Amino acid sequence: MLSFITSNRNKFEEIHRMTQIEIEQIPLNYPEIQADSLEAVAEFGIEFCYSETKAPCFLEDSGLFIDVLLGFPGVYSQYVFKTVGCKGILNLLHNREDRKAYFKSVIAYRDESGITFFTGEVQGSIALTQKGEEGFGFDPLFIPEGEGRTFAQMKTEEKNLYSHRGKAFKTFIKYLEQVR
DSSP states (O other): OEEEEOSOHHHHHHHHTTOSSOEEEEOOOOOOOOOSSHHHHHHHHHHHHHHHHOSOEEEEEEEEEEGGGTTOBGGGHHHHHHHTHHHHHHHHTTTOSOOEEEEEEEEEEEETTEEEEEEEEEEEEEOSSOOOSSSSTTTTTEEETTOSSOGGGSOHHHHHHHOHHHHHHHHHHHHHHHHO
């Protein structure tokens, strides 16, 4: 059994659907440091979680990075979503033509041998309006490159073909299959 440290049920379901490996959700609250990279945030979090669980575990942190906003909200995506939401991002991009953005995901896995990171990115752009009912977070805004729909207009299985989290998790699963 592999422990996924998250209180986000949507995130757990998204990853759980991608593998036959038995995964349990552990909604352990852990401190998140303010840092300049997702890797630093994930490293601090997974060390705390491993010290609490005393067992192999992983967590995932991700962010939306908008080019014209110099990478904002980036590592602060969760806070920005909770405070201003999708509407706040749309307001910041009002009358902006350059809407290029990317999502990045970092999975931090910790076992007795240390921490291993797995990353995934997806390039795309920010829609002019919120679209779709699926997904969570900034999914109603993000259109992956080569698509005309937002993540929120896709079913989870379809989103996972493009998504940053899906890419990171596929790499993580390959790693687990080799070391187990």
